[in-house]
Amino acid sequence: MLNFLPKPLVGLIAALLLAFNALFWVPVLLFFALVKLILPIKKIRLLIDPILVRIAEAWISGNSGWMRLTQNTVWDVQGLTSLNPRSWYLVNCNHQSWVDILVLQHLLNRRIPLLKFFLKQQLIWVPVMGLAWWALEFPFMRRHSEEFLKKHPEMRGKDQATTRKACEKFALIPTSVMNFLEGTRFTPAKHARQKSPYHHLLKPKAGGMALALNAMGDKFQAILDVTIVYPDGPINFLDFLAGKLKRVTVRVRALPVPQDLVQGDYAGDPAVREAYQKWVQQLWLEKDAQIAGILKENRLLAPVLPA
Template sequence: MLLTTNTLIHVPPLLLVAVIKAIAPLRPVRRACDWLLMAIAASWISTNTTMIRRFTSTRFVFDIDARLRPDGHYLVMANHQTWVDIPMLQAALNRRVPLLRFFLKSQLFWVPLLGLAWWALDFPFMKRYSRQQLEKRPELAGRDIAATRRACAKFMHIPVSVMNFVEGTRFTRAKHEQQASPFTHLLKPKAGGVAFVLDAMGRALHSILDVTIVYPDGPPTMVDLFANRVREVRVNIREREIPAELLGGDYQNDPAFRERVQSWLNGLWVEKDQRIAQLRTR
């Protein structure tokens, strides 16, 4: 009830500022609206985090090896196990870096209140197509790439943290076995999204934040979090430089560049797999 009330308090002013931004003719007014939108979103996240800390006994262990800047431009990459990952990422990074922007499924626009809030905050909505749809209409294959470029073009001129769950879906043992993943605690990483963000934003990004999330008692549900059944959450954050050889390439049409990105990402995933094992046993 408190989380719902917090949302009802924050979303109306968020939408009002978004409308003012949309119709304002002057750039200084639009920039002021951007600042207000970020402040409202940060307040909503901060209040949610405070309530989780106050009404549960969940222990947060944040290990941050990074120089974080609230005015920076980051690509944030994390493993993904549960929807609880999102409030944990927000708890660890809110107001330390710019607001996390997620690439969302287009269907999520219709979530009551939150869909409009995500739209107001310029979260990019992506429409996924099945293999059968792409076979019938090959031209659909480029629409996600175009949407990524449009979103990143907006982010070039404002502080931003572009969030990417590199595995593309939540980890389960069934998916792990189906993929025949070479990693113990991770699914295979998907390099396409990372490559497109690096290509679209290029040198505007300051660095990569490599986030590893571990639940010692196993991945919980949101109900487990609200019901005080999550004993501890461990979040490790490391800042990484963006390799120069990954900038300015053509992931779609250059096989050598595509292999270079995939090799680099697989190397990060080997390290992350080992880090998860360490965090689970610590």
């Protein structure tokens, strides 16, 4: 473990290992993705898709390797038993930092199928990573503002169509569909601007989850509700690379798929939309209380330092 080194040096080593790992695996991913693109046959897809997943899992394992080498993080994790890597899951999590994604991948890799994220359209232009996300068929969403949609009503429903098309592909092989219900990372400024009724969370958005459940509800074994807490406060990605993440607490629970909502028309039926929103709000109340309890417990357990 290299965490005893000066933090800038730890950050440099971690960044180099992160980059090397990506540059090694992305060309391999692209080769198989291009084969699938050139030969758009279902049999080819069913042959190539598992290979792409194995490559992505090896890539994530490489990231876990340099994290163990450079980090000295205390992990407090519960709820990883009884997970099935050959099933389908809809994964939900609170969102505070880009570090959340590495935490999720590190803990869930090979315990459940590969996490597939819904990404902002602009991220496809991120060097190297944009190509990797394209190769793995992560859906890219435009997420237009309501003001834009009023001026361009023809664009309304495009993201829903993208979600449905992606879910049709996800149904072919075991997949974990990742959904950050808040839609963006938590910050105190966003929390205040929203006037969020939750102490530790932004307001949840039920639309994405409703679309995924409507498209794949019969496939999902469960909804995995993940809560990530950084007892010392969330940190940015550069500080994470420098080995400054001291503690992270993760709780995972499997929830049954709400069958009474799966077949409902979220977009067209106000009653279904209200039922989804109530279900999500209750989920968020429970998560908010759980985060408060974890933070309180960590404060009580924190050592008393001499003055």
